[in-house]
Structures are given as C-alpha cells and as structure tokens.
Amino acid sequence: MSDLFGLAFPFFGLIFLGYFCGWRVRLPESGLAWLTFFVIYVALPALFYRIVAQTPIHELANPAFILAVVASTATTALIALAIGLYFRRGHVGEAAIAITIGAYANVGYMGPGLTLAALGQAAATPAALIFACDSLLFFTIVPLLMSMRGRGESLLHTLGLIAKRVLTHPFNIATMLGVAAAALEFREPEPLSRMLDFLRNAAAPCALFALGVTVALRPLKRVPVELGPLLVLKLVLHPVIALVSLSLFGPFSPVWSETLLLMAALPPALNVFVLARQYHVFMEEASAAVLLGTLFSVVTVTGMLFLLRGHLIPLSLF
Numbered sequence: 001m002s003d004l005f006g007l008a009f010p011f012f013g014l015i016f017l018g019y020f021c022g023w024r025v026r027l028p029e030s031g032l033a034w035l036t037f038f039v040i041y042v043a044l045p046a047l048f049y050r051i052v053a054q055t056p057i058h059e060l061a062n063p064a065f066i067l068a069v070v071a072s073t074a075t076t077a078l079i080a081l082a083i084g085l086y087f088r089r090g091h092v093g094e095a096a097i098a099i100t101i102g103a104y105a106n107v108g109y110m111g112p113g114l115t116l117a118a119l120g121q122a123a124a125t126p127a128a129l130i131f132a133c134d135s136l137l138f139f140t141i142v143p144l145l146m147s148m149r150g151r152g153e154s155l156l157h158t159l160g161l162i163a164k165r166v167l168t169h170p171f172n173i174a175t176m177l178g179v180a181a182a183a184l185e186f187r188e189p190e191p192l193s194r195m196l197d198f199l200r201n202a203a204a205p206c207a208l209f210a211l212g213v214t215v216a217l218r219p220l221k222r223v224p225v226e227l228g229p230l231l232v233l234k235l236v237l238h239p240v241i242a243l244v245s246l247s248l249f250g251p252f253s254p255v256w257s258e259t260l261l262l263m264a265a266l267p268p269a270l271n272v273f274v275l276a277r278q279y280h281v282f283m284e285e286a287s288a289a290v291l292l293g294t295l296f297s298v299v300t301v302t303g304m305l306f307l308l309r310g311h312l313i314p315l316s317l318f
Contacts, residue, residue, distance in 0.1 A: 010117075011110065011113065011114050011117075011204075011208060012298050012301075014204075014205055014208035014209050014212065015208050015209075015211055015212040015215075015294060016212060017209060017212060018208065018209040018210065018211060018212020018213040018214075018215075018216070019212035019213070019215055019216040020212075020216075021209075021212070021213060021216075022212060022213035022214070022215070022216025022217050023216040029214070029217045032210060032213060032214065032217075035206060035209075035210050036210055036214075038206065039109075039203065039206050039207045039210055040170060040171075041170045042199060043199050043200070043202045043203035043206055043207070044108060044109075044112075044170070044171060044174075044203045044207060045170045045171060045173065045174035046174070046196050046199035046200050046203065047112055047199070047200045047203040047204075048112070048128055048131065048171055048174040048175050048178060049174040049175070049177055049178045049181070049196070050178070050196055050197070050200050051112065051124040051125070051127065051128045051178065052124075052125070052128045052174075052175055052178025052179055052181075052182060053177075053178040053181035053182050053186070054124070054182075055124060055125045055128075055178075055182055056182065057179070057182045057183045059125050060125060060129070060179060060182060062129070062256075064249045064250070064252070065126065065129060065249070065252055065256060065260075066129060066133060067249050068242075068245045068246055068248070068249040068250070068252070068260065069129065069130050069133045069134070069245075069260060070133055070137065071245045071248070071249065072238070072241050072242040072244075072245040072260065072264060073103055073133065073134055073137055074137065075241050075245070076102060076103040076233060076234075076237070076238045076241050076264075077099050077102070077103040077137070077138075077141065079102065079103075079233055079237070080098055080099045080100075080101065080102025080103045080230060080233055080234075081095055081096075081098070081099050083098060083102060083226060083229050083230055083233065084096075084097075084098025084099060084102075084226065084230075087224075087225065087226035088226070092145055092146075093145070093146055093279060093281045093282070094281055094282045094285075095145070096141070096142050096145035096146055096275075096279075096281075097142075097272065097275060097276045097279075097281060097282035097285070097286055098226065098230060098282070098285075099138075099141060099142070099145075100138060100142065100268065100269070100271065100272045100275055100286075101227070101230045101231070101234065101268050101272055101285075101286065101289040101293070102230040102231075102233040102234050102238075102268075103138075103233070103234065103238065104134065104138050104268060104269045104271065104272060105134065105234070105238070105263055105264060105265075105266040105267070105268070105269060106211075106266045106267055106268065106269040106270065106294075107127075107130055107131045107134050107135075107263050107266065107269065108131060108135075108171060108207070108269060108271070109204075109207040109208060109210075109211050109269070109270060110204075110207075110208065110211075110266050110267075111127055111130070111131060111263045111266060112124075112127050112128075112131075112203070112204065113203070113204025113205075113207075113208070114204075114262065114266075114301075115127045115259050115262055115263060118262065118305060118308070118309075119255055119258055119259060119262070119308075120255070122253075122255040123255055123256075123258070123259045125256075126255070126256040126259040126260065127259055127263065128175055128178070130259065130260060130263050131171065131175070132171075132172060132175050135169060135171060135172060136172075138271075138275075139169065142275055142279075143161055146279055211270055211294070214270060214273075214290075215287075215290055215291045215294060218273070218287040218290075218291070223288055223292070224284075224285045224288065226285075227285065227288060227289055227292065230289065231268075231289065231292060231293050231296060234267065234268055234293060235265065235267065235293065235296055235297055235300040236300065238264045238265070239261050239264040239265045239304060241264070242260050242261055242264040243261060243313070245260075246260060246261075258308050261304060261308065261313070262301075262304055262305070262308065265297070265300055265301050265303075265304040266297060266301060267290070267293035267294045267296070267297035267301075268289050268290055268293040269290075270290060272286045272289060272290055273286040273287050273290055
C-alpha cells in the first residue's frame with residue numbers, strides 16, 4: 001500500500017499543489033498563458049515524439065489494439081451523448097460537451113506520466129496510440145455535433161475545420177513525426193537528444209501543476225444534476241467498457257491492456273472546458289466537471305492502480 005501511495009501521490013500532489021497556489025495567490029489567469037503554451041506546444045509534444053520515435057515501428061502497427069481503443073471510447077461517448085440529450089432536452093450543443101465529460105479522459109496531461117511511472121517504458125507505445133485515437137475521435141465528433149445546431153456553418157466548412165485542427169494539433173504533429181522517425185530509425189544528434197529529454201521530463205510536472213491552477217481559478221458555483229451520471233460513466237463505467245473491449249479484440253500483452261484500463265480511469269480532460277469555451281456553451285458545467293472529476297479520481301485512479309498492481313483483474317484472459 002505504501003508503494004501505491006508513493007506512486008499516486010506525486011501526480012495528485014502536483015495537481016492539488018497547483019490548486020492551492022491558484023486558490024491562495026489569486027494571480028490572474030492570463031499569467032498561465034506562457035506556461036500553458038510551453039506545456040501544449042513544447043513539452044508534451046517532445047514527450048510524445050520521444051515515446052513514439054523510440055518505439056520499433058512494428059509495435060506501432062497494431063490495428064487490433066486501435067480497434068479496442070476506438071470501440072471503448074466510442075461506446076462510452078454514445079452513452080454520454082444519450083445522457084446529455086436526456087438531461088438537456090435534446091440540446092445538441094450542450095450534449096456535445098457532455099460527451100467529452102463522460103468519455104474524454106485526461107490522456108494528455110495525466111496519462112503519459114502516470115502510465116510510464118506505474119507500468120514502465122513498455123507503456124509508452126499504447127499510451128501514445130490511445131492519445132492519438134482519442135484526440136482524433138473528439139476533435140471530429142464535437143465539431144460535427146456543433147455544426148448540427150443550425151448556426152449556418154456548412155458541412156464542408158466543418159469537415160475542413162476538423163481536418164485542420166486534427167492535422168495541426170501539436171500533439172498529433174509530434175506523434176506523426178515520431179512515427180516517421182521510428183520508421184526511418186532516425187536518431188537525433190546528442191545535444192538535441194538531451195534537450196528533448198529535458199523537455200520530456202518537464203512535461204508531466206508542468207502540465208499537472210497548470211491543471212491544478214486552472215481548476216482553482218474557476219470556482220465551483222453549482223453542480224448540475226447531469227454531472228453525477230456523467231462522472232460515474234467516466235470514472236467507473238469507462239474502465240469496465242474498456243475491459244470488455246479488450247476481451248473482444250484481444251489478446252494483448254498485459255502492459256498494453258493495463259495502459260488502456262488505467263487511462264480509461266482518468267478524469268475528464270482539461271480540453272472539456274477548452275471546447276466549452278470555444279463554442280460558448282456548457283462552460284460552467286464543464287468547469288465543475290473538471291474540478292469534481294479530478295477530485296474523485298484520487299479514489300478511482302488509486303483503486304485502479306491497486307487492482308493492476310495486485311493483479312486482481314484477470315488480464316491473461318484478454
């Protein structure tokens with residue numbers, strides 16, 4: 001148990017340290033701009049590039065695992081859509097953000113650092129694949145649903161916007177460059193390699209601290225009734241759906257299966273609020289979801305780590 005606490009504490013400790021600083025110091029949110037830029041455009045892309053580039057190309061070509069990831073996330077997203085439409089009386093725009101609350105795990109900020117620390121370097125490839133699949137899915141689904149609100153945007157314009165956002169997202173660019181480097185067996189010059197390692201090591205601490213500060217600067221005003229079922233779906237049912245998906249498309253190596261289960265148990269991503277703010281819809285609910293989801297995930301993620309470390313989930317069957 002002490003090992004489990006030692007594994008989980010640094011990650012949640014950094015989030016709550018950021019939350020405490022954001023709550024206590026009360027600097028304006030604009031002060032986060034450069035740190036957020038560094039995390040999204042420099043440190044995390046370096047992390048994903050290094051993860052993928054150092055992986056043999058034959059390990060990246062795993063269509064069965066990609067199907068398991070997509071089936072797991074898409075099934076969870078469909079359930080979240082039904083919940084959102086029910087509670088929001090058919091409001092498609094608000095239901096689109098509800099999808100991200102119920103199914104979009106924090107695979108960018110929390111996922112890589114936590115899985116690598118818990119499961120070792122062997123978790124790097126599945127973590128990168130999960131991130132790429134989830135990003136592609138949600139950067140496609142949300143704009144498509146938003147285009148159905150009748151705001152005058154054509155389907156062609158929406159599809160072009162989706163392609164632009166998917167292809168120009170720094171995480172996806174870094175992943176694609178990593179795939180190319182893995183295929184060509186490219187190795188960076190030593191000075192560049194060391195700089196990439198510095199950036200890679202900075203990614204998780206900066207991202208988790210920034211997440212805590214960001215949540216602190218958006219105080220919880222009310223808890224909408226739909227957040228209960230959406231967070232239960234995200235934190236409890238999503239890992240169960242992932243386990244079923246592994247059984248349907250497997251078998252996979254235990255580390256790959258554990259990576260999918262652990263990342264499915266993560267709380268809603270900060271991108272939930274980013275998307276809500278972008279479309280000016282469901283913003284207060286999205287902020288509350290990130291705050292409460294991160295808080296409750298202390299229990300659920302630690303519980304998943306306990307199950308995985310104790311080999312209490314029979315992954316050999318999948």
